[in-house]
Amino acid sequence: MEKEAKILVVDDEERIRKLLRMYLERENYLIEEAENGEVALEMALNADYDLILLDLMMPGIDGIEVCTRLRKTKATPVIMLTAKGEEANRVQGFEVGTDDYIVKPFSPREVVLRVKALLRRSSSTKFLQTDTQAKDVLVFPYLTIDNDAHRVTVEGKEISLTPKEYELLYYLAQSPDKVFSREQLLKDVWNYDFFGDLRTVDTHIKRLREKLNRVSPEAASMISTVWGVGYKFEAVKE
Template identity: 85%
Template sequence: MQQTNATILVVDDEERIRRLLRMYLERENYTIEEAANGEDALEMALSHDYDLIILDLMLPGIDGIEVCTKLRETKATPVIMLTAKGEEANRVQGFEVGTDDYIVKPFSPREVVLRVKALLRRASSTKFLETETSAKNVIVYPHLTIDHDAHRVTVDDQEVSLTPKEYELLYFLANSPDKVFTREDLLREVWNYEFFGDLRTVDTHVKRLREKLNRVSDRAAHMIVTVWGVGYKFEVVND
């Protein structure tokens, strides 16, 4: 089910890039707003509920990393980081501050559209679910409850705020306890990549997810288990 009425904020200091992305995304019936610097981007992102933000890393004023860091203090808006820097350290830094996806310039506009569609589909899946069923879709484990209809995660009765990708990763793993998934499996199933993605994406999201769960309960954080040389699994922790 394709979402075609989403509003996307495109942030880049190069007008030609904003114009290119606007052209391709408007063809998909998305509504596009633009910002040319970090200050404007942050103000717009905090004052409006965008469905997705495409955010350049290198911006005049405050950069994309700082924008994403401040955004994540209050909002879980999906973010695709766009940058000319392709080094691993930059990718990891972007994911560690809460970026959901990462695209390196020069890029294919069609690839950007595919990733936007995949991320919006994941972020909006529970909205469709809520309209299609009245049944409660809840996963309950010791110390951890996932209410999929409400898109809510609670740890020891305390709600934990997750980005869309962090939530989808947790929900996917928790749906198949004790089953081991490779990083490639998770990129395909959670990120919906039909093309090669950076395997480090999975590692950095697992790290952030564990950190958020651990702030409330180390037992909940330890449910996400690393299977060395293979990938990850969800393991129920018994008291």
């Protein structure tokens, strides 16, 4: 039986929290609120949310710091809410593990659509899985990607990835030994014509390798750097 998604809305402006709550509750999501980064971080670490809507600029601990600390232990999907003119901050947000961003002022309907889209592809969202018979599975030595379940297992052990980490791995693994530039990965994985810092890709690759390496150095080595070009997934043979 499906359960409702549980979403944490974080913003220091009460009117924005109430607006988002109203629109998201219409979609039958369960909404909790936090008015600052300190409260948000405590709630996010002590409860399991299906998604977090996180304001970037807040007094005290800002959205970047909240996401940075959260990513040390959890892969909860995060959509960052940013003001216009904060391009550098959005780049930094992607680098610390944000999955998507929405620019203020925003349309509440756009927020709902972005939330639905991220939940659909989220590796940590189990309530949307209705087909238990896997049909789309990539199997390699050391590593298996079950795309129907959005699940990655390394030598039989499931690992927790953020939505963007999962999408990046799956995208590379679909075309073994094909080299992708950073620009192409940003465009195809992030769905964003990104005129910012290409370190976003490097940071996600680094984090992805670290997670794989904790279980299997062999699996981590399958993500190969092609110097001066980009990255590729090497389908190693046993």
